[in-house]
Amino acid sequence: xxxxxxxxxxxxxxxxxxxxxxxxxxxxxxxTLWVNSIVGKNGVSTVExxxxxxxxxxxxxxxxxxxxxxxxxxLSNASYSVFPDGHPTDAGLHNAPNAQWVxxxxxxxxxxxxxxxxxxxxxxxxxxxxxxxxxPGTSRIGHRSVWEAGTSVIQMPLAPGFVPGHKxxxxxxxPVAPNH
Ligand SMILES: *[C@@H]1O[C@H](CO)[C@@H](O)[C@H](O)[C@H]1NC(C)=O
Ligand SMILES: *[C@@H]1O[C@H](CO)[C@@H](O)[C@H](O)[C@H]1NC(C)=O
Ligand SMILES: *[C@@H]1O[C@H](CO)[C@@H](O)[C@H](O)[C@H]1NC(C)=O
Numbered sequence: 001x002x003x004x005x006x007x008x009x010x011x012x013x014x015x016x017x018x019x020x021x022x023x024x025x026x027x028x029x030x031x032t033l034w035v036n037s038i039v040g041k042n043g044v045s046t047v048e049x050x051x052x053x054x055x056x057x058x059x060x061x062x063x064x065x066x067x068x069x070x071x072x073x074x075l076s077n078a079s080y081s082v083f084p085d086g087h088p089t090d091a092g093l094h095n096a097p098n099a100q101w102v103x104x105x106x107x108x109x110x111x112x113x114x115x116x117x118x119x120x121x122x123x124x125x126x127x128x129x130x131x132x133x134x135x136p137g138t139s140r141i142g143h144r145s146v147w148e149a150g151t152s153v154i155q156m157p158l159a160p161g162f163v164p165g166h167k168x169x170x171x172x173x174x175p176v177a178p179n180h
Contacts, residue, residue: 031055033070034173036122037131037166038096038111040138045095046119047111049173050131053165072101074159082152083107089149095142096132098157104128107151112144122172126151133163 032051039048056068076098083089093114104126113119124130134142158164 030068032167033129034169035129035131036124036173038122038134038143040095040134040142043138043140044115045113045134045139045141045143046116047113047122047172049169049171050164051167051169053167072156073164074162075101076157076159078154078156080152080154083147083150085150087149089147089151091145091147093141093144095136095139096134099133099135099163100131100158101156102130102132103154103156104130105152105154107148109148109151110146112146114144115139115141120172131164 032055034049034051037048037050038045052070052072054071056070059065059067059069104124106126108123108125111122111124113121136142
């Protein structure tokens with residue numbers, strides 16, 4: 001009985017350590033920006049958690065001393081959009097029009113992956129940076145987004161052919177991922 005109990009505890013500790021190992025880099029690494037990335041893999045849209053590289057550097061410039069700064073990479077242009085007030089906007093199924101950064105300034109969105117039943121809906125909530133790279137050709141039907149009334153976003157398409165360097169965790173970023 002005692003042996004069984006001890007064995008049970010030993011196994012629980014091992015299991016707990018494994019679970020912590022899995023998420024620890026996200027929790028403790030203050031140099032990495034982790035963002036949800038909507039990717040097209042094998043023709044299907046799904047989510048990965050990207051740790052953008054190169055990581056944050058600490059500024060030594062006068063007036064911003066101590067700021068953490070991360071380069072978002074090469075961009076093409078940018079647009080600002082505001083979804084209508086009063087009702088959610090169902091943007092329907094679509095591919096990312098361009099590989100792009102999306103900066104969620106206010107509001108929230110529910111992103112659904114009908115072609116990937118194993119990918120849970122992704123909730124994004126301002127303030128949040130995310131990436132969408134499931135462009136036509138990488139994903140057959142893309143993803144479906146439903147935006148909360150009044151949500152505002154900045155979309156910043158990447159320069160043609162540019163994808164930010166990144167470390168990858170499969171699936172959405174864990175909720176504890178610090179966005180800094
Ligand atoms: C990370 O935290 C350490 C210890 O607090 C600090 O010295 C370092 O400057 C931080 N790095 C960044 C990029 O914020
Ligand atoms: C913005 O950049 C993307 C990617 O290079 C391009 O496809 C799009 O036409 C550009 N939009 C405008 C309004 O210039
Ligand atoms: C996922 O999103 C779809 C489309 O917006 C919605 O119909 C469905 O109820 C959502 N599922 C869950 C579990 O929230």
